[in-house]
Amino acid sequence: MPKNSGYPNALHKESTAGNQTLVQTSAFYDTLFGDLPLAEWAGQGEKLETAPWPAFREAAAFQAAGQFAQACRVLRALTKETGIETRHLLQAWSGLRALNCPEAREGEKSLLGVLIEASAQGQEQGHDILAVYADKTALYLDHTGAVTSSALADGTLDEEIAAVLAAAAAVLPQVGPWQGKRLPPPNKGNVRLDFLTPVGLCFGEGPFAAIARDPVAEPLVKAGAVLVQRLSRLPAATVN
Numbered sequence: 026m027p028k029n030s031g032y033p034n035a036l037h038k039e040s041t042a043g044n045q046t047l048v049q050t051s052a053f054y055d056t057l058f059g060d061l062p063l064a065e066w067a068g069q070g071e072k073l074e075t076a077p078w079p080a081f082r083e084a085a086a087f088q089a090a091g092q093f094a095q096a097c098r099v100l101r102a103l104t105k106e107t108g109i110e111t112r113h114l115l116q117a118w119s120g121l122r123a124l125n126c127p128e129a130r131e132g133e134k135s136l137l138g139v140l141i142e143a144s145a146q147g148q149e150q151g152h153d154i155l156a157v158y159a160d161k162t163a164l165y166l167d168h169t170g171a172v173t174s175s176a177l178a179d180g181t182l183d184e185e186i187a188a189v190l191a192a193a194a195a196v197l198p199q200v201g202p203w204q205g206k207r208l209p210p211p212n213k214g215n216v217r218l219d220f221l222t223p224v225g226l227c228f229g230e231g232p233f234a235a236i237a238r239d240p241v242a243e244p245l246v247k248a249g250a251v252l253v254q255r256l257s258r259l260p261a262a263t264v265n
Contacts, residue, residue, distance in 0.1 A: 053172070057140060057156045057164070058207065059115020059221060063088055063096075063123065066116045077103055077113050084120060097126035104132075104223070111137050111158035111221075118223040132223030134202070139193035140219035141249045143233060144211050152210045155249050155256075157189045158221075165256040173259045185252040192245035193220060199241055200227040218242060 055061060056069070067085035070078035080099055087096035103109065103117035115137055121129035138158040144151075151168030163186050164174040175182050196218065202225045211217040216237075217230040229242070237246050 053166075054154070054210075056112065057154065058219070058226065059112045059138070060119040060207065060226065061116065063100075063116075063120040066120075077106065077109060077117075081113075081116070088120075088124065093124050093126070097121060097124055097128055100124075100126065101128040101131075104128075111160040111162070115221055115223075119225075122225060134197065134222050134224050134227070136190065136194045136197050136220060136222060138221035139189065139245070140217075140221070141246070142211050142217040142219065144213040144215060153253075155189075155253055157186055157193075157249075157252065159190065161186050163189075163252060163256060165253055173256045175256060175259065182252065182255055185248070185255055188248040189245065189252055192248045193218075196220070196229075196241055196245055197222070197227060200229050202227050216246070218245060 061069075063081070064085045067078070067081040070081065080103055084096045084099040084103075087093070087099065100117045100120045104114060104121070106114075118129070118132055121132070136159065138156065140157075141155040143153050151170070153168050154164075154166040156164045156166075161180075161183055162175065163182065164172065166172050175186075197220050200218075200220060202222070207226060211230055214232055215230055216233045217228055218236070220227040229236075231239075236242050
């Protein structure tokens with residue numbers, strides 16, 4: 026399991042009977058991708074002294090001072106940390122790419138996380154999101170704003186999480202890195218599969234029926250549905 030490095034200000038953390046309940050705020054969605062601007066991510070943990078927040082603040086200070094080589098070295102060191110939470114790892118790689126660091130070219134197209142986003146059906150607004158990370162954590166946000174998460178030390182959901190990651194890893198070679206700005210949530214009736222890697226975001230999107238029947242994507246959709254069912258049984262928080 027990852028080291029306890031604290032949560033950004035966008036998140037509120039409670040521990041309840043072995044699971045974590047998070048409260049979604051307006052900034053929560055963007056934190057799931059690990060691609061916030063370096064200064065913004067560092068600011069999320071401005072009052073946290075647990076690693077790796079001080080390193081992110083140091084890198085952001087170097088960036089602000091125009092000392093890009095120093096910022097690159099700090100971020101590259103973070104990518105080599107063992108036990109670092111996946112979203113921190115993604116943020117370090119994102120910072121390397123944004124600064125055009127030579128070290129960014131050392132990144133591989135390996136799976137660090139996957140998001141399954143689906144727009145709400147019928148007259149309802151919003152969209153549902155399942156986020157699963159290589160550190161064996163998972164979050165489910167439904168379209169009402171309720172959030173449930175799992176980072177269980179006893180491995181209760183490890184099998185379901187591993188199934189999602191394995192299915193996502195099988196799809197990843199078929200999807201190329203996205204070169205543009207991250208898109209807004211998917212259109213109504215669509216499902217989007219977001220693959221989070223050191224080289225950036227890779228994704229595929231289409232009508233839910235088509236994605237669910239696709240021979241490559243179907244195992245991921247099914248594995249995601251099983252994990253959502255398990256996560257949905259955990260206590261949920263609502264938007265504050």
